[in-house]
Amino acid sequence: MSLFLTRSDLPFCKGCGHHHVVRSTVKALEEIGAKPTDVILVTDIGCHGIVDGHFVTHTAHGLHGRSVALAAGIAMGLPPGKKVIVYIGDGGATIGLQHLLEAARMNIDLTVVVHNNMLYGMTGGQPSSLTPRGFRTVITLDGAPLPHHDLCRLVYDAGASYVARVLGVGDFSEVLRQALEMEGFALVEVLELCTSYGVRWNPGLWLKALADEAGYTPGIWIRPPRPVFRLPAGPWEPLSPRGEGLLDLPPVEVRFSSPLEERWTMILSGSAGEGVQQAAEILARAAMAAGLHATKKGSYPVTVGVGFSTAEVILSRSPIFYHGVHEPDAVVITSMDGLLNQRERIRRMQRGVLWLDASLPIPETEAEIRVRDFRGRAGARYAALYAIWTVLQEMGILPPEALLEVVQGSSLADRIPVDRWASLG
Amino acid sequence: MDSCRVLLDGSRLIVESCVRAGASVYVGYPITPASLIFSYASRRFPIALPAPDEITALQWMAGLSAAGYLPVTATSFPGFALMVESINMAYMMELPMLIILVQRLGPSTGTATAGAQGDLLLLDGLISGGYPLPVLCISDLMDCWLLPPIGLRTAVELRTPVVLLSSKEMVMTQSSFDLRQLPEIEPVRRACYQGPGPYRSYDPGDGLVPPFLPVGNDHHLVRLNASTHDRSGLLQHTSEEAMTNTRRLGEKVEALTPVLYHLDEQDGARTLVVSYDITSGAAREAVRILRSRGVPVSLLLARTLLPVPAIYYEVIERYPRVVIAEENAQGQFARLLFGRRIPSKIRLVGAVGRMVRPEEIVREVLAG
Ligand code: SF4
Numbered sequence: 001m002s003l004f005l006t007r008s009d010l011p012f013c014k015g016c017g018h019h020h021v022v023r024s025t026v027k028a029l030e031e032i033g034a035k036p037t038d039v040i041l042v043t044d045i046g047c048h049g050i051v052d053g054h055f056v057t058h059t060a061h062g063l064h065g066r067s068v069a070l071a072a073g074i075a076m077g078l079p080p081g082k083k084v085i086v087y088i089g090d091g092g093a094t095i096g097l098q099h100l101l102e103a104a105r106m107n108i109d110l111t112v113v114v115h116n117n118m119l120y121g122m123t124g125g126q127p128s129s130l131t132p133r134g135f136r137t138v139i140t141l142d143g144a145p146l147p148h149h150d151l152c153r154l155v156y157d158a159g160a161s162y163v164a165r166v167l168g169v170g171d172f173s174e175v176l177r178q179a180l181e182m183e184g185f186a187l188v189e190v191l192e193l194c195t196s197y198g199v200r201w202n203p204g205l206w207l208k209a210l211a212d213e214a215g216y217t218p219g220i221w222i223r224p225p226r227p228v229f230r231l232p233a234g235p236w237e238p239l240s241p242r243g244e245g246l247l248d249l250p251p252v253e254v255r256f257s258s259p260l261e262e263r264w265t266m267i268l269s270g271s272a273g274e275g276v277q278q279a280a281e282i283l284a285r286a287a288m289a290a291g292l293h294a295t296k297k298g299s300y301p302v303t304v305g306v307g308f309s310t311a312e313v314i315l316s317r318s319p320i321f322y323h324g325v326h327e328p329d330a331v332v333i334t335s336m337d338g339l340l341n342q343r344e345r346i347r348r349m350q351r352g353v354l355w356l357d358a359s360l361p362i363p364e365t366e367a368e369i370r371v372r373d374f375r376g377r378a379g380a381r382y383a384a385l386y387a388i389w390t391v392l393q394e395m396g397i398l399p400p401e402a403l404l405e406v407v408q409g410s411s412l413a414d415r416i417p418v419d420r421w422a423s424l425g
Numbered sequence: 426m427d428s429c430r431v432l433l434d435g436s437r438l439i440v441e442s443c444v445r446a447g448a449s450v451y452v453g454y455p456i457t458p459a460s461l462i463f464s465y466a467s468r469r470f471p472i473a474l475p476a477p478d479e480i481t482a483l484q485w486m487a488g489l490s491a492a493g494y495l496p497v498t499a500t501s502f503p504g505f506a507l508m509v510e511s512i513n514m515a516y517m518m519e520l521p522m523l524i525i526l527v528q529r530l531g532p533s534t535g536t537a538t539a540g541a542q543g544d545l546l547l548l549d550g551l552i553s554g555g556y557p558l559p560v561l562c563i564s565d566l567m568d569c570w571l572l573p574p575i576g577l578r579t580a581v582e583l584r585t586p587v588v589l590l591s592s593k594e595m596v597m598t599q600s601s602f603d604l605r606q607l608p609e610i611e612p613v614r615r616a617c618y619q620g621p622g623p624y625r626s627y628d629p630g631d632g633l634v635p636p637f638l639p640v641g642n643d644h645h646l647v648r649l650n651a652s653t654h655d656r657s658g659l660l661q662h663t664s665e666e667a668m669t670n671t672r673r674l675g676e677k678v679e680a681l682t683p684v685l686y687h688l689d690e691q692d693g694a695r696t697l698v699v700s701y702d703i704t705s706g707a708a709r710e711a712v713r714i715l716r717s718r719g720v721p722v723s724l725l726l727a728r729t730l731l732p733v734p735a736i737y738y739e740v741i742e743r744y745p746r747v748v749i750a751e752e753n754a755q756g757q758f759a760r761l762l763f764g765r766r767i768p769s770k771i772r773l774v775g776a777v778g779r780m781v782r783p784e785e786i787v788r789e790v791l792a793g
Contacts, residue, residue, distance in 0.1 A: 058648070061654075069480070072481075100482060241445075246469055370702075
């Protein structure tokens, strides 16, 4: 008996092709001189899947259709000497087709053995997407109406290193040996007949004749070698974080002061690409430089490059637990996109100040309206920042120098004529 | 310098915290509002892998975890829904991993850029058979730093997937924050079985959690199984040993999940405000307002959501009136605690499509 099996009998119906798959697999493993601890068998759901308990190897018995992805996760961190084998059926291969294509594309070091008996054996013989046209099953008694996928071609096109199709009779350990020895993604499609259901609904049908008629041509297709996907370090090797620490941020020092006694909330709304979020962030930092707490929240449509861009800013003397803005103290609108986005809120405003770009129509509101020429004076790109500057000038909640300092320390430093703004007042 | 104040969002703290806690691989699939976590993780994690879909993401994580890595992902409901079967698999196979669920407005794809607290009850029934899954919940920026290591440690020590629950505004809003208040993080280590063979993957010995050994190791064979199995990992129908093993999965989570909460009780308070996740901020603010007006009130913020800690019932018991605030229409936490017959002393404050406001909580407290 094989070193790789716990017992000589297997849990399949008499005559089932799965027997040949198992016998050929263990023979191939013996021939390549693998040790049981070098082999990881990952099984899917189906009759073939229950064989894991018979194997003297590492085993993982997974979900229907997902075994290739599970095995990929295992294989990508293991060293090249380890052999990760996937047993999957035709049903599993089609429910998990994406996993096969992705593993082939990445060239993950796996050997996938597809037990293609052209139906779902475990559940009574229903057709799969690998069932050939005309093949009869329990729910297609007149024969399956559609042609099957050519799985070998699909994974080959996706980038598999080694692809083979064999008739699942007798000994095909040589093909499995080649697949196991090849580093990278290998898939062997084994054509079989389910003796319980395939034969019952297609009496007298021979596997070879069926394969010929369906165009299931046996063969081996090999790609020139290409890099195999492996992780840079194994799980037990030291792994260091990459890049700069995410907390290596420029600290904001308190160098100014603010007369603000409590909480002040502002909505800034304009058009995407016009620096709204950046301006709001600069305001928040400027407030921090004046010793205040600040929060900044962004909101924009899913297509971030067009339409409105809105930011909510809260400045507060005491810590901010709640960072929602219900009734803002200030609403600042720099473009039509912003006005349309905030129309509802502006209409509901009972108090506060609405700063509005001079190009815009005056909306209905109870808020005090201040029309200013943000776009005309600073251009579209910097209208939002200029609007913030204007608000600070007029409100006196922060020294404008705090804002200037943040701008000067930012990527905008040489692009914004802050001196000129300062003189514009 | 006596302070180090920066402007940052919760996603940044979460990712840096995971990395410092020893999480080795981030597997990501982009989805609003969890994409910020994905982009930080791609810059910072020792290894970051973009997956082609969320099912693959979870399966890769299971495979990586089986091999000894400590994987993390973040997603939102639509992606999480695809992960559910695979989370069940990882639960059954006993594979540690951290899944950060950033809630957004549903149902279905809902509004990707609006926050919500709509997925708690989904998490309660997530594991087929009703077995509990550890769910921890972030209630402020400090939790973004403190909870990922606890989640990762829980995952490793209990050999289970752990969900870290959050929501859009919690991980995306930028706030001024003093970095000096962050404590050091002790890295989580995955220990390995050192005993003689044969190794039995699901033999917990005298405890509730079996020692771990990576699949593919050179010493002992490892058997992992997503189907009903015995202590050796061999497929079973409903044998006694297998059923005992399955029950143990729930028992270990019930017994060993850390109980984390913030309780601030005030003398003379007749009302307790209870909240979690993003609404914790409004609850804190409401309590501050009430106390500043001389109204005594107590506050319970839940960080361990599942399994529900018994202490929550004990605290709630002490108050004639309890206001539970959360950003959904049903009162999901209240339902989690009391089912559909919510006692009359429990008052619900909810909101859909916007944050719960502190004034709404204040009003409900004063209505009592
Ligand atoms: S039902 Fe079909 S596929 Fe399953 S073991 Fe029997 S012959 Fe093989």
